[in-house]
Amino acid sequence: MIPPLSARVGHDAAVRRLKGISEQLAQVQEQISTGKRLQKPGDDAIAFARIATLRRANEGAEVQRKAMDAASTRLSASEVALSGIADLAARAKELALAGRNGALNAGDRTVLALEVRELLAAARGLAETRGADGEALFAGVGVAPSYADDAEGLAVWAGLGLPPQVATVGRRIAAGITGPEAFGVTAPLPPVDPLAPPPDPEVPPPPRQRNFFDSLAHLADSLEEPRPLFFAAAMDEAIAAMDNHIGGLAGAQALLGARAARLEAETDRLDRSQLEMKSSLSKLEDTDMTEAIARLDRLSVVLEAAQASFARVSRLSLWDDIR
Amino acid sequence: MMDLLALGRSGVLAFQNALNATGDNVANADTPGFVRRRIVLATQPTGSGGPFQRASLSGAGVRVASLVRDVDPLKANAARIASGDQARMGARLDWLQRLESLATTADVVGRVGAFFDAATRLAAAPTQPAARAVFLDAAEDAAAAFSGHGRDLEQLEGDIRAEAKLSTRRVNDLAAALVKVNDQLRRGDKGDIAAAGLLDNRDRLLADLANEVRLSVSEGERGVVEVKLGSGPSAVLLVPRAGNSSRIGVAPDGQSVLLDPDHEPVPLRLPASGRLSGLLEASGQIIRARAALDGSAGSFATLVNDWHQQGIDANGQPGQAIFATTATRTNVGKANAGQAPVDVVLADGATPFPQGYRLIAEAGGFTLARTDNSASITGTSPLLLDGLTVTIGNGWVSGDQWTIEPLTGAQGLSLRPLNGNDVAAAARWQIDGLPTNGARGLPDIFDDATALALPGGDTTPPPWRITVIAGGLAEIRDPTGVNLLATVPADGSLIEGPGVRFRIPPNAAEGDLFRIAPSPAGSQDNRNLLDLGRLRAQPGPNGTIEAVLDADLAGIGANVSDTKRLEAAAASLKEDAARANDAVSAVDLEREAAELTRLQAAYRANAQVIGVARDLFDQILGLAR
Numbered sequence: 005m006i007p008p009l010s011a012r013v014g015h016d017a018a019v020r021r022l023k024g025i026s027e028q029l030a031q032v033q034e035q036i037s038t039g040k041r042l043q044k045p046g047d048d049a050i051a052f053a054r055i056a057t058l059r060r061a062n063e064g065a066e067v068q069r070k071a072m073d074a075a076s077t078r079l080s081a082s083e084v085a086l087s088g089i090a091d092l093a094a095r096a097k098e099l100a101l102a103g104r105n106g107a108l109n110a111g112d113r114t115v116l117a118l119e120v121r122e123l124l125a126a127a128r129g130l131a132e133t134r135g136a137d138g139e140a141l142f143a144g145v146g147v148a149p150s151y152a153d154d155a156e157g158l159a160v161w162a163g164l165g166l167p168p169q170v171a172t173v174g175r176r177i178a179a180g181i182t183g184p185e186a187f188g189v190t191a192p193l194p195p196v197d198p199l200a201p202p203p204d205p206e207v208p209p210p211p212r213q214r215n216f217f218d219s220l221a222h223l224a225d226s227l228e229e230p231r232p233l234f235f236a237a238a239m240d241e242a243i244a245a246m247d248n249h250i251g252g253l254a255g256a257q258a259l260l261g262a263r264a265a266r267l268e269a270e271t272d273r274l275d276r277s278q279l280e281m282k283s284s285l286s287k288l289e290d291t292d293m294t295e296a297i298a299r300l301d302r303l304s305v306v307l308e309a310a311q312a313s314f315a316r317v318s319r320l321s322l323w324d325d326i327r
Numbered sequence: 328m329m330d331l332l333a334l335g336r337s338g339v340l341a342f343q344n345a346l347n348a349t350g351d352n353v354a355n356a357d358t359p360g361f362v363r364r365r366i367v368l369a370t371q372p373t374g375s376g377g378p379f380q381r382a383s384l385s386g387a388g389v390r391v392a393s394l395v396r397d398v399d400p401l402k403a404n405a406a407r408i409a410s411g412d413q414a415r416m417g418a419r420l421d422w423l424q425r426l427e428s429l430a431t432t433a434d435v436v437g438r439v440g441a442f443f444d445a446a447t448r449l450a451a452a453p454t455q456p457a458a459r460a461v462f463l464d465a466a467e468d469a470a471a472a473f474s475g476h477g478r479d480l481e482q483l484e485g486d487i488r489a490e491a492k493l494s495t496r497r498v499n500d501l502a503a504a505l506v507k508v509n510d511q512l513r514r515g516d517k518g519d520i521a522a523a524g525l526l527d528n529r530d531r532l533l534a535d536l537a538n539e540v541r542l543s544v545s546e547g548e549r550g551v552v553e554v555k556l557g558s559g560p561s562a563v564l565l566v567p568r569a570g571n572s573s574r575i576g577v578a579p580d581g582q583s584v585l586l587d588p589d590h591e592p593v594p595l596r597l598p599a600s601g602r603l604s605g606l607l608e609a610s611g612q613i614i615r616a617r618a619a620l621d622g623s624a625g626s627f628a629t630l631v632n633d634w635h636q637q638g639i640d641a642n643g644q645p646g647q648a649i650f651a652t653t654a655t656r657t658n659v660g661k662a663n664a665g666q667a668p669v670d671v672v673l674a675d676g677a678t679p680f681p682q683g684y685r686l687i688a689e690a691g692g693f694t695l696a697r698t699d700n701s702a703s704i705t706g707t708s709p710l711l712l713d714g715l716t717v718t719i720g721n722g723w724v725s726g727d728q729w730t731i732e733p734l735t736g737a738q739g740l741s742l743r744p745l746n747g748n749d750v751a752a753a754a755r756w757q758i759d760g761l762p763t764n765g766a767r768g769l770p771d772i773f774d775d776a777t778a779l780a781l782p783g784g785d786t787t788p789p790p791w792r793i794t795v796i797a798g799g800l801a802e803i804r805d806p807t808g809v810n811l812l813a814t815v816p817a818d819g820s821l822i823e824g825p826g827v828r829f830r831i832p833p834n835a836a837e838g839d840l841f842r843i844a845p846s847p848a849g850s851q852d853n854r855n856l857l858d859l860g861r862l863r864a865q866p867g868p869n870g871t872i873e874a875v876l877d878a879d880l881a882g883i884g885a886n887v888s889d890t891k892r893l894e895a896a897a898a899s900l901k902e903d904a905a906r907a908n909d910a911v912s913a914v915d916l917e918r919e920a921a922e923l924t925r926l927q928a929a930y931r932a933n934a935q936v937i938g939v940a941r942d943l944f945d946q947i948l949g950l951a952r
Contacts, residue, residue, distance in 0.1 A: 011909060012356065045427060045881055045885075049887075050881065052884055057874075057877065059437075064447070067444040068447060071450060136452070145753065145757055146851075164757045164844055165759050165844075168853045170451065171450070171861075182759070
């Protein structure tokens with residue numbers, strides 16, 4: 005039985021029904037104005053938790069992308085420096101081949117040696133290239149300088165460890181390359197054996213493994229070597245070393261390129277998964293405007309009708325007829 | 328003829344009363360708790376037919392037999408119960424929604440996530456001072472999220488406890504009022520207008536009481552009631568037919584009720600109905616939410632602090648704890664006459680006494696003492712005790728007191744005074760090897776306090792230079808390569824060193840060279856930050872920290888939506904029950920209007936009877952003339 009409006013409970017019930025419709029209207033209005041279907045966890049707890057997870061993953065992906073951008077920048081800066089050094093290496097080899105040619109006299113070779121020393125200075129400069137935050141690119145995790153001179157006058161790597169990394173899903177990618185990886189290492193001289201006979205001054209010393217900078221210094225020294233036997237051996241060694249370094253630098257550039265490509269692939273993957281996340285997120289929390297506006301229309305029609313009929317019915321009264 | 332006049336008179340008087348009752352109904356149409364009254368008419372007893380009164384053949388007229396309250400006790404009871412059920416859900420919903428809105432706006436999980444994201448951001452630029460500052464900002468914000476939300480929840484818990492206390496006080500007051508009404512009902516008359524008013528009053532009190540707690544009511548002679556809390560044989564008597572009412576109070580746990588709280592408290596199981604039980608349920612939920620937040624804050628602080636101490640900061644020093652887990656709060660004594668401000672500073676890393684401190688101002692000086700008096704200090708401001716520095720400003724009066732309590736859990740969380748260089752971005756150890764090494768991997772090393780020295784007893788810590796020699800052995804030398812510290816197996820077995828354990832990759836070839844060195848100051852290493860990303864994703868017993876926080880929020884949300892549904896159901900039940908009861912007891916203006924017309928007609932007819940009698944009388948008088 006529906007109580008009449010003339011009784012208090014009936015009147016209250018009618019007013020409550022009107023209020024209920026107004027509340028629904030306000031809710032739909034809020035959904036439309038904020039564009040969000042879910043405002044509070046109480047609206048749909050499971051969906052809300054899912055949204056929180058998705059949103060977190062999305063923000064994480066955003067930050068991850070920035071980190072990978074920074075790593076890419078560092079990689080390409082390293083690559084630029086390495087390609088500059090590779091050009092120097094190519095020039096050094098040309099000079100070495102020219103110097104090996106017996107047609108040159110000592111004066112010419114001194115000029116060549118001078119140019120090689122210039123190349124060495126330029127290469128040392130490039131090896132100290134800094135990244136965006138002033139960090140030494142070839143020092144691993146260490147601080148500048150990347151290379152220092154030791155007691156022997158050789159360039160030694162002053163860095164430490166491995167380059168900083170960037171974490172991607174499941175693995176970490178090094179955002180750079182260390183000096184030894186790019187430029188090789190100089191083998192230390194074997195300890196002097198006091199019992200061994202002194203080296204024969206007529207025989208050239210055995211070849212030694214050197215890093216790129218020491219090889220350049222060795223090339224310059226070799227170009228100025230006056231003893232023909234020593235000169236031939238040293239130049240052969242220097243040209244072989246230069247070939248080796250040209251190969252090594254190309255390999256290092258390829259390594260950087262491969263790392264950059266991995267980062268790019270990872271960025272692509274991130275883009276795709278972010279798109280996926282955003283669309284799930286939108287499905288879960290965004291207001292379906294068409295539906296919401298239609299609902300708003302329907303609710304306002306219902307509210308108007310209810311208000312009108314309430315006013316109409318409560319105007320009817322027996323009391324008007326009592327005299 | 329005289330009979331006719333008397334009949335008419337009795338009719339007019341009776342219908343006058345009936346009209347009055349209807350008028351009263353109309354006047355009280357909107358009075359809460361008013362029960363519709365109705366006049367019951369009865370025939371006047373005829374005369375006995377004695378010498379002075381002859382037996383009437385025509386009847387003796389009408390009289391007002393009684394004033395009836397239109398009430399159906401069963402329906403009234405059903406309405407009371409339904410309203411109690413709705414009140415329970417309403418109160419629960421109201422408080423849970425407050426909890427929900429606090430938890431949603433605090434966004435603890437979002438701010439914790441922002442902290443972890445800041446670590447990833449810093450890992451991309453570990454040497455950048457700005458990124459370090461942003462990381463510390465994010466850490467401070469995460470700590471503030473925990474402590475702010477913890478404070479809000481404590482406030483909310485205090486509020487709901489106060490409300491539950493008010494509710495029990497209301498029950499006690501209403502019960503006492505019912506005792507008084509019972510007394511008056513026992514003394515008063517039956518069926519008169521005063522009794523009807525008292526009964527209305529009684530029903531109103533019962534309805535108010537049933538809103539707070541579930542009752543069973545049994546009605547006795549003259550409408551005196553006996554009220555029990557709950558139903559069944561074990562229900563506790565709240566209002567007896569005669570005698571004083573019982574009292575109830577909220578237990579200190581904030582989730583249950585005690586009978587006779589001031590004298591002999593007995594735990595009471597309340598049926599799940601009424602506002603009080605809704606409040607206690609919500610209070611339990613709030614208390615649990617607080618405990619969960621404290622737990623999450625603790626595990627977050629432990630995780631981050633432990634992690635940070637694994638790393639090396641920009642000064643080349645081991646990382647320190649990022650978060651302090653204890654704070655203090657000063658409570659001003661209630662009886663303080665002075666207005667002196669008290670400033671309490673807890674030294675970094677100090678642990679205050681868990682039970683708190685008392686501060687007393689006296690003419691001779693201030694005394695700061697642990698609450699159990701196990702330590703104290705007397706003197707002038709500032710006072711120093713257990714790492715607390717207490718400064719008392721001007722305006723104190725001798726005898727003023729303050730208490731200082733330590734805060735732990737979520738509220739105790741704060742960022743320690745760190746600057747950007749203190750962020751430990753780098754891993755503890757740096758390891759490298761020659762690019763020409765035969766081994767594919769590098770040695771690994773980790774801290775172990777139980778390890779004491781290298782094999783052979785040398786205790787020189789890294790930096791080391793490790794050379795693999797013939798026979799599956801490796802030489803450990805200092806960085807210059809001059810001093811041999813130890814010769815160890817190079818087969819991948821775990822080797823002890825001073826404070827560390829390490830292993831050399833098993834596939835190392837003769838001539839391989841490795842270096843192990845502590846991270847230098849200003850290092851561009853970011854491995855420790857990357858480790859935080861790994862720890863973030865590492866689940867604890869209930870999932871990752873963020874998943875636990877999410878689940879807590881979802882739990883509150885699920886509770887709110889459940890309660891919302893239950894409340895809607897309870898509200899419609901309440902409406903139905905109220906409708907059924909009101910159909911009997913409430914005033915319907917239309918019905919009163921119809922009644923009024925009917926009674927008016929009857930009144931007029933009776934007046935007409937008097938008129939006819941007068942006409943007849945006049946005629947007879949005319950005959951005599």
